[in-house]
Every structure is written in C-alpha cells, then in structure tokens.
Amino acid sequence: MQTHPVLPTVRPELTFLQPIPRHFVHRAAMAEVFVTDALQLEEDRFLVAAQWPRDHSLYHPDSLGFSDPLLIAETLRQASFYLAHHRYDIPLGHRFIGFGLSFEITDRSALHVGPIPLPVVLETEWHRGQGQRRLSEVRLDAALSIDGRPCGRGSLRLAAVDERRYRLLRRRGAHPGRDGAGQSTPTGERLPAQRVGRLRAKDSVLERSAEGGWRMRADLDHAILFDHPVDHMPVMAQLEGARQLGHLLTAGRTAGDRGRPLALTRLDLDCLAFAELDQPVDFAIREQQPSGTGVRLLLDLRQGETTVATVAMTWSAAGAEA
Template sequence: MSEVQQGNAGIWTRPDGLAERLTFQRTVPRHLVHRASVAEVFLTDALALGDDRFLVGAQWPRDHALYHPDALGRSDPLLAAETVRQALVYLAHWHYAIPLDRRFVGRRMELDIAEPQALRVTGRPLHVVLQARWEWVDSRPPHRHGMRLEAELVVDGRRIGRGSLHVVALDERRYGVLRRRTGGSGGPVVPVQRRRTLTLPAARVGRLRGKDSVLAATRRAGEWELHADLDHAVLFDHPTDHVPLMVLLEGVRQLGHVLTSRPGEREGQPAVASQLTSLSIDCLAFAELNSPVRLLVTEDRTAPCGTRQLAIDAVQDDRGVAAVTARWHHDETPLSAAGPSATPPLPRVPRQTTA
C-alpha cells in the first residue's frame, strides 16, 4: 500500500500527487455501521483510492462510558477493534452496495497495537485514519458475500498498528437456515430481565462501572464465565440473537486484566495494569444468549521482555465458540523489546467455523 502522509487542513496526499480531503466533521450514518446510537459511531469519512484500497477516517472520543482511557491516559485498544469492524461494514454497504438487510457473521479478527504510547488522550478527540485494503474471500453473490478488510492504523501521520476482520454476509433465508442448524432461532432476542449473576467488581476487571463488568468467577481453576447484561447500552447497542464479537472481546480483555495486573506497591494503591497490545480471535460457532460462555485459559506464557501471552478458549455447553490468543504488555518495559520476534504466537489447532 502506498505511503499516506497527513498534510494541512485534513488533506491526505500520496506520493503520486493524488490529494483528497478526508473529513472528521461528522459521523457516517449509523445504520451503515450497524449501530443504533449515534454516540457509538466512530467513523467520519471514507475515500476510495481504487484497486480495492481506501482511506477511512475515525474520531475517537476523549472519554467513553465503556472504552475509556486507561490509568496512563491512553485510548482503549478495543476502540481500534470496533473501528475496524465499523470500517468493514461501512465499506460493504457504501462502496460495494451489499444490501442493508444482510446478516454479518464474524470469522476472524486480528489486532496489533505496535505503538500504544501514540494513543495518549490529549485536549482534543483523536483522529485515526485506516489505510485499508479489501479482499473478497469465498464470496458467492448475491446471497453470500465473503470479505476481509486489512487496515493500517495511522495517527498524526504515524503508523501505530494494524487490524483485520473477515466476515461473511448472508441473506435472511440463509442466515435463518444457519442459525436453526446451530441451535438458534435466527430472530432478535429482546431483553426481558436484567443480569442476575454476580460479576467481579469493576476495579478488578479494569472498568469504572459495575454494569460494565462481564466476568464472573467459577470454582474451577483457569475458568471464568462471561455474563453480559442484555440491557447494556454499548455492548448490546441493538437487539441480537447471539453474543456479539465485541462482547467476547470485552470478556477476553477483562480476563487479561485480572490475570496480568499486579498489586500496587503500597496498600491502597491501584493495581499496576498492563495493556492489551495484540489479539487474534477465530469465531468457531455462535454463542447463544441463554447459556453462560466459559472462558478457559489453555496456555499462559510470560516472556522476559515484559509481555504476557494468553490462549483462551470460549466454550458453551461443551462446544467451542471462539479461540483467542492475546498479549499484554507491562508499561515499565519498552514495547520495542516485546515485538513478535521476542514472543512468537502460540500455535492454535485449526478448527472449522460455522459460516
């Protein structure tokens, strides 16, 4: 992908002389990123560069009810994951004219934040640009579209990480067949009661509000349960018939905080938190809303360079729904020493997805 540099007044210029304006003045229409609330839309603009390449603009809030800055004032890395998700959905509808009634089923997501220090919150919202490349994967239009988006994340003209997302978009009939085959109804579930399971205190999982905690302890070592409130305004922005990908990622992030944070040096001091810097998740099956999802830590590896890597399986009723590998980094160690060469990815056993 060609290098893109930030110019004056929001102008983005490529070496071949092409100049286009990428704006951050307003959000894109919420229905084009599958959000019900305007407050949860982070995309602001997109430009088609040709050859299935795009620039996508996003504005990250200085603060957010769920995706708030950490103790060191850095933007939440899951904002990057949600921005990549919104970018794929937006480009699918806006540029490739995939019908709005299609159901998007996640297959795999990857995220790598190479320079978390570049995400410090300042006196203005953070402008993020995705240098994105689109790829069709096992696509059989008009009823099935398989797609993958690969994106470099750029802040102030500096590449700070990358992300990718692979999904399949199905028409209503094929989605209904798939859901009935996997035990679901295929229709949205309307929340009728609030969560009854006692989840961990917010501070224990790195959140500010009790309602944001989605993690519950079990009596088995290395096992936790995911219990998200269906009334949660961010995690369940609109009715759904299964546990969304971003809810699974929130559970993984909170579990990583529990396992990798260290107590403060003196009694009463807050925990010394590590930051989520990379993850990959393979979606193996739908996670239903009527049964708890168990998060099993299958491997826990600490590297001398300051990274902690966890392999986590999400299981429901003895059926795997997701396989995750994620890394956390402690702030006192330079991230350059904790790159991929220092801690190679954990091997995962290939499994068949449901879509």
C-alpha cells in the first residue's frame, strides 16, 4: 500500500506548516494565503514554498481532477510581494503596480490533485531595473515544481511605489467604498456558472453586452477576487474574466484519441493601463485559431477606446494523463 507523508517537503529547509502573515502577500483572509516559506540560495535567487488546497471555492479542480492553472498566477503574485517586503525591505505601505504576468504548464499531470494538498516550490530569480518605463520595474522569474516534479514556469513584472506617488499616478484620492457607487452598472445577464467553468453563480464574471460582445461583470463584494478594498480592477480579476471567456470559447472542443477536453496551459498578460471600477471592461477577440492540439486566443480588455490589457492564452489537452 502506498503511503503519503502528512507534511511533504522538497528540501528540509522549506516548511509547509502554515501560511506566512497575510499582510506580506496583500491578502485580508488567511485562507487565501498559499505561500508558506522562502529560502535564499544566492543573491536574488530564492526557493519559495507554497501549498495548494485540494479544493477551493473559486480555484477548484477541473472535471478531470487537475488543479486550477490560475493558482500559478496567484502564487507568483504572492511570492513577489513576499520577497519584496521580507527580503528587499520594501515598506508594507507601498503599492504594487503590475506590468505583466505569464506562465506555462509543461507537465500538466503533476497538477493532478491527490489525497493531500499539493506541495509547490518556485525556484525564483529576482531581476531589478529591467524595464524601460518611468517606474523602476522588477521581474520575478520562476521554475515551478510540485512534490519535486518540474511542471512549469512563470514570470511577473511589477513596480512598487509609495502612497504619495501612487496617488499622483492615479490622479484620485482614496478607493471608492463598497456601497456600489464606484461600480459600473450591469447591462446584461450574467452567464451561468457552468458555461464559464465555475461552480457557483457568484463566481461568473461574464455577461453579454448590449452590443453582443463579452463584458466583465465582477462583483466588488466577491470575497476572493476583491479580498480587500481596491481602487481599480485587480489583475487576478482580469485574468479570471479572460479565463472564463476562454473556457466559453473552447467548450466542447477536445484533442487526442481520448477526446480530452481542452484546458488552459499557457497565458501571457500585458497590463497597459489601470482598469477602472466605474467603467465596463469589454473583451475584444483579436485571434482565435488552432495551435497544435489546442486553440490559441488573443484578447484585448478595453474600457471605451482604451486598451487596458492584452491576454494571450493557449488551451490544449497536452499532458493530461494523471
């Protein structure tokens, strides 16, 4: 009979006992903290440990039992914030501005959920001053392994600024309250959760616009996407909208002789502007074409005439065997 350790580790120096303090990763709820530890290897190189839950109300396993790929994006975000505060002494009051995020799953079978939470390790490298923007951009590159098995890679680009400079950049005061005054007014019907790959009605963030396109319908009271008050649409909320649209556009497509459903295996996000809460975010499909055993999608996220972000996704069934 196969046995499983209660607290698996890849290296004894890395522990999976409990999450780090939630303020280090800008989360209000302790249950949403996935990063657990970090170990410095060399200057600007770290191992970051995380633990993914066997189940989650939003980031739940798919119908084949594989972990939600957006857990990679959220773990990259948390790892970057934790290293910035804990290892590079960026004050906790600073604001982070995201420029881009990408990840690729190279061995999807490693993401299969078993009888214990998945032990995740990111082997990371911190790059400073790589951007050409006015703000000082940093980049965290990571190689992902689960239970010692290499299975992907990712990268996050961001900048940290103090509150004064952030308000100058935003040209506005404090964030709007949660009384609904800062939200855009829904214009259509929210899509049923099952059509966008979610389990709960409240987790669907897509609606059909009056013009027949696709639009974000995110609820500021959503306990995960809006874990704490914000003054713009968070990156993870934008990614959730893009992922749900990708699920909708690829639903019913299969690949391989087993007819496996397609899943998100690669994503590249480029943030171009702040997405405001009081304006609708529309999705424009720029590209939708076959790619290997799957489909490649290229989306623009727009507010009026402004493109606030672009998202490229690959949906495939490669490596789906458990």
